Amino acid sequence: MDFSNKLNALASRAESALDALVPALPPDAHAGPARIHAAMRYSLQAGGKRLRPVLALAAAELAGGEAGLEAALPAAAALECVHTYSLIHDDLPCMDDDDLRRGRPTCHRAFDEATALLAGDALLDQAFLILAGRYADRPALGLRLVRELADAASGARLVGGQMQDLLAEGAAPAGRPPATAAELEFIHLNKTAAMLEASLVCGGLAGGLADEAVETLRRAGRHLGLAFQIVDDVLDATADTAALGKTAGKDARAGKTTYVSLHGLDAARRLAAEQTDRAAAALRSLPGDPAFLLFLAERMLLRKN
Numbered sequence: 001m002d003f004s005n006k007l008n009a010l011a012s013r014a015e016s017a018l019d020a021l022v023p024a025l026p027p028d029a030h031a032g033p034a035r036i037h038a039a040m041r042y043s044l045q046a047g048g049k050r051l052r053p054v055l056a057l058a059a060a061e062l063a064g065g066e067a068g069l070e071a072a073l074p075a076a077a078a079l080e081c082v083h084t085y086s087l088i089h090d091d092l093p094c095m096d097d098d099d100l101r102r103g104r105p106t107c108h109r110a111f112d113e114a115t116a117l118l119a120g121d122a123l124l125d126q127a128f129l130i131l132a133g134r135y136a137d138r139p140a141l142g143l144r145l146v147r148e149l150a151d152a153a154s155g156a157r158l159v160g161g162q163m164q165d166l167l168a169e170g171a172a173p174a175g176r177p178p179a180t181a182a183e184l185e186f187i188h189l190n191k192t193a194a195m196l197e198a199s200l201v202c203g204g205l206a207g208g209l210a211d212e213a214v215e216t217l218r219r220a221g222r223h224l225g226l227a228f229q230i231v232d233d234v235l236d237a238t239a240d241t242a243a244l245g246k247t248a249g250k251d252a253r254a255g256k257t258t259y260v261s262l263h264g265l266d267a268a269r270r271l272a273a274e275q276t277d278r279a280a281a282a283l284r285s286l287p288g289d290p291a292f293l294l295f296l297a298e299r300m301l302l303r304k305n
């Protein structure tokens with residue numbers, strides 16, 4: 001199987017896991033109103049790249065072969081639930097205020113603001129419900145996964161990065177750039193890289209990787225995360241809305257500090273390649289064959305949306 005087929009195959013296994021673990025309407029008398037489940041699934045199934053689940057499954061396979069990959073499927077679904085929650089909330093009028101996500105109207109446009117807020121909340125809860133339920137027979141692993149995902153999503157990381165992003169945007173006095181290079185790195189290490197790190201780490205843990213190698217995956221995830229964000233900034237400045245499936249050119253219109261506004265397009269592209277090289281060096285030092293993870297790193301660098 002070539003790597004593009006493998007990527008599609010892993011994304012499709014992640015889709016099936018999500019479909020099974022986030023049912024349209026839980027078969028339970030306490031499932032609650034259908035509208036909340038419809039909103040959760042609307043955003044979940046809007047056709048994201050499934051990058052976080054694929055990274056988790058690839059790391060798990062490297063660590064533990066097919067059995068490792070199987071073991072990581074619930075964690076992969078949980079990661080996508082947290083990621084989708086963050087996108088729904090990021091799109092709300094009180095945050096980035098966007099109408100388009102994954103090529104369709106954002107959750108609050110398709111439903112309403114309150115429903116979108118609740119759908120995000122419920123997806124976050126669903127992630128931990130999946131971990132607690134599906135790893136109940138491996139409590140030590142379950143606890144480590146819960147801790148990794150909760151930490152990545154926490155006020156110190158995903159939420160903290162988002163907070164700092166909002167503060168940088170709102171508080172900049174006239175004439176001063178909204179964020180310095182150091183502030184920008186803090187925002188992106190947490191808003192973007194934390195979830196990519198957690199994806200590789202959770203995959204490695206589920207696949208049974210030893211602690212030292214898990215830390216190597218964490219380092220690779222940090223560099224991949226920075227590269228991913230730099231590419232995001234480049235795409236925002238260069239791609240069109242139709243290709244991105246979300247509104248293009250927002251950063252410049254908002255006067256936001258990005259890698260592109262700080263360093264220019266060419267240097268930003270070079271920085272992304274540099275971070276990808278660092279991630280690749282970490283991946284090459286892992287036990288096992290990192291070829292597919294290296295392919296993913298390259299794909300993330302060359303992505304068009």
Ligand code: GRG
Nearest residue numbers: 048049050051086087089090102158159162192
């Ligand atoms: C609201 C807690 C909270 C956090 C929001 C997701 C996010 C943090 C902000 C979105 C803005 C942004 C550009 C974030 C950094 C990169 C990112 C997470 C892009 C979206 O991820 P993709 O490209 O999306 O993997 P798909 O739709 O393919 O899953």
